[in-house]
Amino acid sequence: MLRLHPYVYHRPRRLDEALELLKEHSGDVLPIAGGTDLVPNMKHGLFAPGHLVALKGIDELHGIEERDGELAIGAAESLTAVASHPLVNDHFPALAHAASLVAHPMIRNQGTLGGNICLDTRCTYYNQTHFWRRALGYCLKKDGDVCHVVAGGTKCVAAHSADTPPILMALDAAVDIASADGERSIKLSDFFTADGMWNKRLERHELVTRVRIPLPSPKLHATYTKVRERKSVDFPLLSIALAVELDDSGVMDSISLIVAALGAKPRVIGGLDKIAVGKKPTDDIVEAVARQTYRQCNPLDNIIVEIEWRRAMVPVYVRRSFNAILAEPRATA
Ligand SMILES: Cc1cc2nc3c(=O)[nH]c(=O)nc-3n(C[C@H](O)[C@H](O)[C@H](O)COP(=O)(O)OP(=O)(O)OC[C@H]3O[C@@H](n4cnc5c(N)ncnc54)[C@H](O)[C@@H]3O)c2cc1C
Ligand code: SF4
Structure with missing residues (x-):
């Protein structure tokens, strides 16, 4: 049986509370949305934070609405909501389709758009149990000092494996990001980096709060x-x-x-x-x-x-x- 390590589970109701918790426990905390990726990863011993900050109960992270010439989608909206919402289907059927292709219905009900955007990179030699990885001698991304993909490699090249970011990039979407220190926005096409260890321009104490997509022209x-x-x-x-x-x-x-x-x-x-x-x-x-x-x-x-x-x-x-x-x-x- 794959067991979880002990941790404190925080359920903030407001965004500012969540951001303060991330700041307070910096270095020993992770946000959790649907948990469909994070929980298996914790069971595999890839992460062992002492604190988890749950995002789904925060109203400010929900909602799908048109405003200022954009479609705004809260980061904690489920993939099922994204795939089935009339505004997404009217304006961006390709995004609804991409969301509908993630995993299976139960995961789409539980998994969120924000979690999909922030999904950890994946690799044959990484997404394995601790027993499996130890037998191989670990790798750069977790506990080791070699890469099994690129012989002699000094950089992790694990794969970006989420379904919604590519189409969001093609649609020129941006993400809103918040931390206890303030807010910022970044185009999704500038958000990802080629570093498989951590492929996001996102500080560990920051949260993705919203995705904004310019409403499309009829063309x-x-x-x-x-x-x-x-x-x-x-x-x-x-x-x-x-x-x-x-x-x-x-x-x-x-x-x-x-x-x-x-x-x-x-x-x-x-x-x-x-x-x-x-x-x-x-x-x-x-x-x-x-x-x-x-x-x-x-x-x-x-x-x-x-x-x-x-x-x-x-x-x-x-x-x-x-x-x-x-x-x-x-x-x-
Ligand atoms: C069997 C199986 C099949 C899957 N198949 C697919 C697939 O086909 N395609 C696909 O894209 N994914 C797939 N997934 C991965 C996952 O289910 C989805 O990517 C899902 O959208 C993750 O969302 P979540 O809310 O559950 O994220 P979580 O597991 O809660 O979080 C994922 C990561 O993002 C961080 N995070 C979450 N929300 C935020 C936020 N708002 N701001 C900052 N960081 C945040 C967490 O700390 C964590 O590091 C699969 C998972 C499983 C178990
Ligand atoms: S370092 Fe990255 S690419 Fe290399 S084996 Fe580990 S996870 Fe895979």
């Missing part, structure tokens, strides 16, 4: 596709978020393509404006986008699936993403 078409072994309860092996703006004649005014689940940071594919903007998504252009994406993606052995296969799937899923967008009635005008 915007977006899609999220996820490669996984089974059709349910599987983290992504590779995921692609694509957002394009198409004018009335079907010409692309903008393009944003994010590939995730390969390294610690979702990758924004560069150089696509030159290839695609001002052009229609014909087979040739889609192929050029697929080639450019392939060139910039180099999967690592951090997930137990062949890296060559994962790389070969990149252009396949770029094509599928365009097909999904072009199949929308609005996109074929």
